[in-house]
Amino acid sequence: MRNLALALAAIVLLALAPFGLGGYEVNVLMIILFYVILAVGLDLVSGYCGQFSFAQGAFYGIGAYTTAIMSRDLGTSFWVNLPAGIAVAGLFGLILGVPALRLKGHFLAIVTIAFQTIVYLTISQWTSFTGGQTGLAVPPVGPVSLFGVTLFEIGSLRSYYWLTLGVAVVALAIAWRFLKSRLGREWIAIRDDETLAAAVGLDTTRGKLTAFVASAALAGAAGVVTAHALRGVTPDDFTIWISATVVAMMVVGGKGTFIGPILGAILLTAMPEFLGRFAEYKMFIFGVLLVVTVTLLPEGIVGRIRRLREG
Numbered sequence: 001m002r003n004l005a006l007a008l009a010a011i012v013l014l015a016l017a018p019f020g021l022g023g024y025e026v027n028v029l030m031i032i033l034f035y036v037i038l039a040v041g042l043d044l045v046s047g048y049c050g051q052f053s054f055a056q057g058a059f060y061g062i063g064a065y066t067t068a069i070m071s072r073d074l075g076t077s078f079w080v081n082l083p084a085g086i087a088v089a090g091l092f093g094l095i096l097g098v099p100a101l102r103l104k105g106h107f108l109a110i111v112t113i114a115f116q117t118i119v120y121l122t123i124s125q126w127t128s129f130t131g132g133q134t135g136l137a138v139p140p141v142g143p144v145s146l147f148g149v150t151l152f153e154i155g156s157l158r159s160y161y162w163l164t165l166g167v168a169v170v171a172l173a174i175a176w177r178f179l180k181s182r183l184g185r186e187w188i189a190i191r192d193d194e195t196l197a198a199a200v201g202l203d204t205t206r207g208k209l210t211a212f213v214a215s216a217a218l219a220g221a222a223g224v225v226t227a228h229a230l231r232g233v234t235p236d237d238f239t240i241w242i243s244a245t246v247v248a249m250m251v252v253g254g255k256g257t258f259i260g261p262i263l264g265a266i267l268l269t270a271m272p273e274f275l276g277r278f279a280e281y282k283m284f285i286f287g288v289l290l291v292v293t294v295t296l297l298p299e300g301i302v303g304r305i306r307r308l309r310e311g
Contacts, residue, residue, distance in 0.1 A: 014165055018158045030161045030229065032269045033168045034222050038242075039249040039261035040175050041218030046247075047255030048179060049211035050191030051100045055112040056246045058119035059089045059216040061238030063223025065123055068136040068233045078141040078154075082167075082224050089220025090213045097212030101205055116240050124235035135234030138227045160229040167225050171218050172262075178214060179258065187211055191256070241283075248286055252293045254300025263302060 018026045042056045066088045067081035076084075099111045123130045130136065141154035141163065154163055178184050186207040189197040198204050227233045245268065253264025268289075272282050297304050 011165075011169055015162065018161055023157055026157055026161050028270065028273060030157075030164050032266055033161075033164045034226055035246065035249060035265035035269050036262050037168050037171050037218055037222040038246045039253070039265045040172060040258070041215045041222075042246050042250050043255055043258065043261045044175060044178065044187070044218070045211040045215035047250060047257070047261070048184065048191060049187040049208060050194075051097075051208055051211060052105065052109045053096075053112045053212070053215065054109055054240070054243045054247065055096060055116045055119075056215070056219050057238050057240060057242030058116040059093060059219035060223040060226070060242060061119055061123060061233075061235075062092055062216075063089045063220030064227040064233045064238065065130060065136070065223075066220070067224045067227050068138045069129070071139050072136060078224070078228050082221065085224035086217045086220045089223065090217035093212040093214075093216025094209055096216070097209040100208045100212060113240065116243050120235060120239060123238070130235075133235060135232055135237075137232045138230070140231065141228050164225050164229065167221055171221055175214070175218065176258065183207070183210060188256075245286070248290045250300075251290060252300060254302035254304070254306075257300065257302040257306070260300050260302035264300070 014029070017029060021029070038056050038060060041059075042053060045051050045053050063085035066085040067078070070076045070081050070084060096112065096115050100108055103111060124133055126132070127134075141160075154160065179187075186197070186202050186204075189200075189202055190204050190207045194204055197207075223238075226237075230237075249264035249268050250261045251264070252268065253262065254260025268286065271285070293300065299307065
């Protein structure tokens with residue numbers, strides 16, 4: 001009950017934040033929310049199920065390009081494209097999950113990196129379909145209507161921030177529900193000892209595949225919202241650097257802790273804003289921070305705090 005109250009208080013504060021902030025700060029908050037969805041999604045498959053993935057940026061791009069292409073070729077709205085982007089990204093998550101049935105550790109990591117590279121090359125080189133390096137324009141979400149009556153218009157930065165917040169809240173609620181279900185317990189059992197999990201009758205094949213699908217689906221949702229908020233997509237928005245950043249967020253915050261990736265997303269997204277003239281060294285600083293965390297805090301910030309509290 002206490003956790004629910006804290007979560008509701010955080011949602012209310014985030015919903016009211018745009019009224020006291022300028023456009024730049026609201027934009028930073030929106031980017032943080034994108035990364036929160038991506039990092040929590042990655043935590044499902046890597047932190048809880050123990051299947052390392054370097055492909056979150058690819059699923060993010062798949063969701064974004066799904067809505068861009070559907071908007072261009074079919075003229076469909078955001079509300080149609082959102083579930084479609086989630087479904088398409090989830091399908092690719094299922095496809096990528098198949099190698100996870102036989103591969104582990106570094107070998108699985110290599111496969112996910114290869115997948116990330118293939119997706120990037122496809123969207124950057126298939127000019128006739130994806131627009132190549134130029135990318136694709138994406139229309140605004142537009143008005144939200146009910147029975148022909150316009151309830152509100154989504155077009156301003158604030159409205160896109162609230163839309164992103166809404167999607168993030170739903171995504172996190174679904175992820176939390178997964179983790180508290182039998183499926184979530186199966187993921188943890190697979191992570192801790194896959195052989196033992198199979199020996200006691202758990203369906204490890206289903207567990208791994210559902211973890212990849214859930215992780216990819218959340219990234220796809222973030223991609224759809226991002227595409228409409230930015231009014232366009234380009235391949236450079238979905239490089240392997242995005243995947244590396246999301247991995248860093250999960251590791252720094254604490255994988256397998258739920259709140260850890262959220263904290264990591266906040267810290268690593270906001271960090272460049274406090275680096276000032278050193279912001280150009282962001283990648284180097286991220287790398288150093290990741291090495292320090294893995295060396296001194298292998299369980300991440302939240303994981304270490306929990307260990308200290310438990311004595």
